[in-house]
Amino acid sequence: MLPKIGDYNFGETYGENEVLYLDNFEKYFYNINNSKEKILNKKKFVVVGRKGTGKTLLANVMCSELKDTYSIAEVESLKDFVFHELYHFQGEDISSTKYVPIFEWMIYINIAKNIICKESDFSSNKITELRDFLSYFGYTSGDLKPEKTIELTRKFNDKNSASIKGGFFNVTGGNGTESVIKESARSYLENLEPLKSFINGILKESLKPSIVFYDE
Known part of the structure; x- marks a missing residue:
């Protein structure tokens, strides 16, 4: 037949x-x-x-x-994130000054997650700092959790100050000792530049290249 x-x-x-x-x-x-x-x-x-x-x-x-020659070689997606995060700006104009940093933050958090998953290819000290930073912002496993980001940001907005020690916020005094940073309440977007600098530094130090595709 x-x-x-x-x-x-x-x-x-x-x-x-x-x-x-x-x-x-x-x-x-x-x-x-x-x-x-x-x-x-x-x-x-x-x-x-x-x-x-x-x-x-x-x-x-x-x-x-x-995957065998690169530290990171992954296909990722942020499709589920944006709609959650935009709720934080309800009633406000979604201008590029807010929209672009939101994407940058989540991309770098996502890359951080992948770095931790491949931690053997990166500095152990840097991995520890990265874990601490992610934990501070509610990403205990390095996963993308939009609701955690919003929740933490609102808590920061309700505080007059925040005390942050170590991690990306290290300050070295004249005698080489670390100091505790006292600063105004900060949302996660205000910590974008330290995160970008730290992640870029880790990737540059690695002996292997990395590549991440965002499939939208």
Whole structure:
């Protein structure tokens, strides 16, 4: 008998599902126009294309090939975050001055999570500081927890001051001793620059490169 259309497996509708349920998904990626080589160009930051053109598959194929030689090679998503976090600004204008830092914060928190998951490739002292910082802001496991971020920010806004010791807030006096920092109430976005500086420093010190794709 001739095979019926139902006898054929046409795969999953979405690329992320193909990756989850197909063990050899890499074999189904066609490297047209040397896409894999181009994506490693440090000047390439964004991959655009219509739905179904292989963007998600490209990211996952790259991570699969690089996982043994890179400290971090992951495909991540912030799809579930933004809508939660915007509730914090209800009734206010969502301007780029707020919207962009929110994304930056969550991207760096996400990268921090991946650094901790691959801690053997990074300085143990830096990993300890990073854990302390994440814990201070409610990310006890390094996971993305939008509700924790909002909750902690509101608590800070209700306080007159905050005492923070160690971590990214180290201050070295003339005698080489650490001091406790006394400062005004700070939201997590006000700590964005110290976080960025710290994460960038860790990545630069690593002997292996890292790459994270954000699949939106």
